[in-house]
Amino acid sequence: MLTEKQAQASLLDWITDPDPARGIDFARGDGWDHWPYDRLATLAGGVAAGLRARGVRRGQVVSIVQGAGPHFVGTLFGAMLAGAAASPIAPPMTFQDRELYRAHVSGLVRTARPALVVADAGLVERIAEIVGDVPVLPTEEVIAAGEGAPAIRDPGELALLQFTSGSSGHARGVLVPYGALAANVAAIRSWLRMTRDDATATWLPVHHDMGLIGCLITPVVNGSDLRQMPPEEFIRDPARFLRCFDAGGAVLTSMPNFGLGYLARRVRPQALDGLDLSRLRAVIVGAERVDDQVLKRFCRLLEPCGFKRRAVLPAYGLAEGTLAVTGLGLDDAWTTLHVQTSQLRLGGRAEKPAEPAGPGDARQPVIGCGTPMAGVSVTVQDEDGEALDDGVVGEIVVSGESVARGYVTGQSGSSTSIEDGRLRTGDIGFLHEGQLYVLGRLGDSLKLRGRSLFAEDLELTMHHAGVPPHRMAALLGHRSGAATVVAVFEQAQQGWVESALELLPRHAEGAEVVLVSVPRGSIARTSSGKPKRRQLWQAFVNDRLQGTVITGGTS
Numbered sequence: 001m002l003t004e005k006q007a008q009a010s011l012l013d014w015i016t017d018p019d020p021a022r023g024i025d026f027a028r029g030d031g032w033d034h035w036p037y038d039r040l041a042t043l044a045g046g047v048a049a050g051l052r053a054r055g056v057r058r059g060q061v062v063s064i065v066q067g068a069g070p071h072f073v074g075t076l077f078g079a080m081l082a083g084a085a086a087s088p089i090a091p092p093m094t095f096q097d098r099e100l101y102r103a104h105v106s107g108l109v110r111t112a113r114p115a116l117v118v119a120d121a122g123l124v125e126r127i128a129e130i131v132g133d134v135p136v137l138p139t140e141e142v143i144a145a146g147e148g149a150p151a152i153r154d155p156g157e158l159a160l161l162q163f164t165s166g167s168s169g170h171a172r173g174v175l176v177p178y179g180a181l182a183a184n185v186a187a188i189r190s191w192l193r194m195t196r197d198d199a200t201a202t203w204l205p206v207h208h209d210m211g212l213i214g215c216l217i218t219p220v221v222n223g224s225d226l227r228q229m230p231p232e233e234f235i236r237d238p239a240r241f242l243r244c245f246d247a248g249g250a251v252l253t254s255m256p257n258f259g260l261g262y263l264a265r266r267v268r269p270q271a272l273d274g275l276d277l278s279r280l281r282a283v284i285v286g287a288e289r290v291d292d293q294v295l296k297r298f299c300r301l302l303e304p305c306g307f308k309r310r311a312v313l314p315a316y317g318l319a320e321g322t323l324a325v326t327g328l329g330l331d332d333a334w335t336t337l338h339v340q341t342s343q344l345r346l347g348g349r350a351e352k353p354a355e356p357a358g359p360g361d362a363r364q365p366v367i368g369c370g371t372p373m374a375g376v377s378v379t380v381q382d383e384d385g386e387a388l389d390d391g392v393v394g395e396i397v398v399s400g401e402s403v404a405r406g407y408v409t410g411q412s413g414s415s416t417s418i419e420d421g422r423l424r425t426g427d428i429g430f431l432h433e434g435q436l437y438v439l440g441r442l443g444d445s446l447k448l449r450g451r452s453l454f455a456e457d458l459e460l461t462m463h464h465a466g467v468p469p470h471r472m473a474a475l476l477g478h479r480s481g482a483a484t485v486v487a488v489f490e491q492a493q494q495g496w497v498e499s500a501l502e503l504l505p506r507h508a509e510g511a512e513v514v515l516v517s518v519p520r521g522s523i524a525r526t527s528s529g530k531p532k533r534r535q536l537w538q539a540f541v542n543d544r545l546q547g548t549v550i551t552g553g554t555s
């Protein structure tokens with residue numbers, strides 16, 4: 001286990017001794033803007049000096065509202081050099097609901113309590129209006145404030161304050177010390193057998209742990225080349241992203257399941273003529289439930305270009321584990337088990353033969369997410385914290401060097417918790433022959449397109465729309481393999497239905513939305529008044545929920 005100083009050095013020494021022969025290529029228009037690591041190191045040093053000149057002190061937080069680019073890299077590592085915890089926040093997307101974004105940023109800033117917010121120059125005015133008294137500056141002004149100041153290198157104990165991928169300001173702030181970040185980066189490098197010659201390409205947002213740690217911090221610390229596209233460019237031209245892996249190009253990447261599906265759906269085979277993908281070694285798939293049909297379609301598209309199916313590596317991770325928890329080995333092929341997911345309960349056995357389900361078989365495919373990272377331990381436990389046998393469903397519990405310290409003081413209300421280095425994930429799954437199989441949070445939350453959607457958020461949205469808090473419950477899960485959101489109303493009123501049809505598809509994009517009206521008193525609740533969502537979810541998927549389906553469809 002690294003000491004604090006060793007952990008800090010492992011993450012920041014590239015700034016002291018950067019390799020000018022390697023760096024990051026940022027997509028700009030139809031070309032690439034190359035920034036060698038010595039230039040990025042100078043930028044980070046300038047930001048660190050400027051932050052100190054603006055009064056930021058060791059142990060404080062610097063929030064970063066910037067898109068992918070050299071300024072984000074410089075601000076991220078500059079904040080660390082200055083002793084602050086860097087806390088990325090997503091910039092607004094085109095056409096994003098302004099009020100939803102305002103509530104999101106306001107909630108994150110209230111949690112982070114930053115000394116300063118560094119934003120893209122074009123966003124300063126908008127972000128300043130949201131955050132109130134917190135100073136908001138562009139990177140250029142931060143650097144100008146520190147011109148002529150001596151070099152800064154005074155890292156604190158906390159490297160990052162990263163947020164869970166909640167859909168609103170209710171996202172929780174996770175405290176990631178240098179030891180946890182360094183351990184996770186080292187584990188990822190070991191897992192992928194990364195050398196300096198192994199370039200990475202990414203389109204993932206840099207404010208999310210998968211894009212931030214897996215596809216930015218890790219390759220930078222590794223000293224290898226990186227090609228970085230903004231998400232909107234990937235959406236516009238996905239074939240351009242695949243060209244990053246042509247012969248002599250990148251060999252590593254990572255994305256959620258929906259990214260593979262988008263590539264398989266939007267890229268035509270003729271767009272890949274002449275492309276050589278034989279060196280593409282790892283396509284890590286995580287952040288949401290992995291669909292084996294999507295994996296197969298993705299592989300069928302790329303195999304004529306020399307792509308090897310074994311390069312697809314399903315993985316499991318979460319912000320509270322810094323990032324990576326488990327991952328399929330480079331020499332292993334992914335495994336699919338077929339289980340009766342709609343019938344699963346905690347403590348029930350999920351192990352089934354791996355052959356495909358036959359006609360009329362209600363079993364659903366579940367992809368193995370590999371074995372634990374180096375320095376990480378994974379068990380599946382019952383509600384009393386006792387370890388369960390192979391193939392028995394329970395809560396996934398993680399421990400080891402990569403587990404974060406905890407949450408920002410005062411945050412609660414999630415089934416995920418960290419206590420004495422043990423992370424109760426709130427995710428449900430089982431172990432089989434050493435691999436972890438993740439089933440999700442039955443009835444409580446849902447991962448959609450790299451983000452987590454929480455039942456509490458949907459209930460609060462409907463309450464604000466006029467639905468009394470004890471007349472509605474939101475249920476989330478997978479039914480027949482499809483991500484599904486169920487809004488259960490006790491004696492639904494027409495106005496509630498109209499509001500739900502307007503609001504829920506916006507919050508649950510990519511999921512099937514079902515509205516159900518049940519008799520008064522049908523929503524089972526705990527003694528504190530919370531809906532018993534797992535019980536309700538099981539009743540719904542087993543057709544035991546007494547009520548009338550009002551509408552249903554994919555948003």
